[in-house]
Amino acid sequence: MKEGPDISHIAALIGDPARANILTALMDGRALTASELAEEAGVGLSTASGHLSKLAEAELIAPRKSGRHKYFNLADAEVAGVLESLMGLAARRGTTRVRTGPRDAQMQVARVCYNHLAGQLGVQMYSKLLAQGVLMEDGEDVALTASGRDFMTAFGIDLDALEKGRTRLCRSCLDWSERRTHLAGSLGRAMLTCMEQKGWMSRETGSRAIHVTKAGQVAFADMFGVD
Amino acid sequence: MKEGPDISHIAALIGDPARANILTALMDGRALTASELAEEAGVGLSTASGHLSKLAEAELIAPRKSGRHKYFNLADAEVAGVLESLMGLAARRGTTRVRTGPRDAQMQVARVCYNHLAGQLGVQMYSKLLAQGVLMEDGEDVALTASGRDFMTAFGIDLDALEKGRTRLCRSCLDWSERRTHLAGSLGRAMLTCMEQKGWMSRETGSRAIHVTKAGQVAFADMFGVD
DNA sequence: GGAATGCTTCGGTTACGATCGAACTATGAA
DNA sequence: TTCATAGTTCGATCGTAACCGAAGCATTCC
Structure with missing residues (x-):
């Protein structure tokens, strides 16, 4: 043959x-x-x-x-x-992947990536934080600004405790669905935890999808929504 | 996903x-x-x-x-x-298809790849042409030098006719068996045709293998052999 | 130590697709 | 026209492999 x-x-x-x-x-x-x-x-x-x-x-x-x-x-x-x-x-050939899955639509909106928030809400929050001067990009790195520290404290995050840990405070993480970056690192993780405690969102067990409550949608849009 | x-x-x-x-x-x-x-x-x-x-x-x-x-x-x-x-x-990966056909050894030596010469003889000829300054590599491209034109004309190739065609004169083509490049393009094709006319080689019908005549072996080694 | 987490292995189910032969269409030859 | 060759379509069969859950190791954390 x-x-x-x-x-x-x-x-x-x-x-x-x-x-x-x-x-x-x-x-x-x-x-x-x-x-x-x-x-x-x-x-x-x-x-x-x-x-x-x-x-x-x-x-x-x-x-x-x-x-x-x-x-x-x-x-x-x-x-x-x-x-x-x-x-x-x-x-x-134009065969872009059609991704059929029940959880997929929700995952596109909000999901867990490692321990932090990803998906549309993740990148939205990230870009808003940049625009508001809370975060500052420096090449591939991202850092918390001075005024950003106040913001985070007001948000309910104990920065001192985080900085004692050995994981970096701020890291940017590339989102596969959005092709844009969102916030990772211990701060990203803490923010997600914080939003869960505020009752904005809840993780679904056994899935990476995150459920956003009605109140959470309002509060999130108010704080991180596009103008 | x-x-x-x-x-x-x-x-x-x-x-x-x-x-x-x-x-x-x-x-x-x-x-x-x-x-x-x-x-x-x-x-x-x-x-x-x-x-x-x-x-x-x-x-x-x-x-x-x-x-x-x-x-x-x-x-x-x-x-x-x-x-x-x-x-x-x-x-x-070493998953070579075990195809122990009689023609396989021959194919390693010389075979047709899109109309031009491939296999050991193909890469041998290519590197010799480079060494002799007939061809010149420029990144991924390969071109015929001025002295190369004389060589090809002497070889019996009508360059003007080739250049009228719409296929590129010189292209390099990666060889799967040798993992080195050999000459493709209309020039590569013309050279194979030329060598057939000289009686150096003949294609076998229904196979990609090329048979090299005794006289062809001598002449080829003389012109393209390693020193 | 025990509990929790990360991964592997096993058994059983299920579905997809490769395969063939036979019937059918199309083109060319006699 | 009739016959022959080339390809396509259809229906049925059959294997393979993807999949999951449960149970089994391994490693780390408490």
Whole structure:
């Protein structure tokens, strides 16, 4: 029949939607854990685990153990290149991904990313905080301004306590759905906790989706809404 | 979950063994009929027909009717590029398809790639042309030098005629088996034709393998051999 | 130590799609 | 016209693999 390497095996690996999601999620170079990738892929943890071992066996991704977590990266630049070129093909063909899932619409609005707020509300809050001078961007970094400290204290956050922790106070995090940054770091986490305590939002168990209460919608729009 | 182009659909198309066989068979740029492709893929005609329409719908291949035959080509160079890079991945991973056919060894030495010479002889010739100053690389591009024009004319190639055509004179093409570049473009094509006319080589029908005559081996080594 | 978290393995279900043969259409040859 | 070749469509069969939940390890936290 034909010579040449066996394309189909590798292509079939990329060809499963869940695995394609996993690979795409790894495209930005970050290392993600199995659980995070399961979320990204939209499948259960056990399913994702199976996918991950297949991908690792084919050396498309590289696992790395760290404590009780297992982090995954794309294996090398060549793999990233192949994915990139596949994306190019797919994009040109106009087959943009249609993502059907019941939780998806809600997730687009508000969801948990690690421990902080992501989704439309996340980026909205972030840009508002920038506009109000609470945060200040400096290249890839983001920092709290002097007046920002007052704002956060008034919001109900104990900055001193946060700064004792070893995680950075402010970090920016790229949002996959919005393609814009939102606030991460211990401050981002504290703000989400704070909004939960205020009764603005509540996390749904077993999902990354965040439910926003009626009162929360009003208060959030009042404080972070666009003018 | 994430936005972005839908990789998985296209990858899944390539991921089926029968379809992968079809695509690989088309890699050399020849147009093949549905029956021929069914044969290559090792499936029945009806099955192949289904595969072909899926591939065509995704614009990975381009159908062309001619009489009661239907010819298929790869849609464009981008598709070929994706397949090449997938082959590269698969080759590095060591998942070479075990195809111990008699022609395989020969293919490694010399074969047709879209109309020009590929395989060991292809890359050997290319690097020699570079070393002799006939060709000059400029980033990803490759061009014919002034002295190179004399060389080609002496070789028996009508450069003026080639330059009237709309395909680029010189292009470099990555070889999956050698993982090095060889000469493509209308010049690459003309050189192969020329060497056939000189009686150095002859294409075997129904295969990409190129047979090198005794006289051709001597002449080729004399002109393009390593010192 | 126990509790909690992160991941893997196993068993059983389910669904999708690859496959074939047969019937059907279209084009060309005799 | 009739026959032959090339391809498509249809219906039915059959395997494979994706999926989940539950149970099992492993690691860290308290």
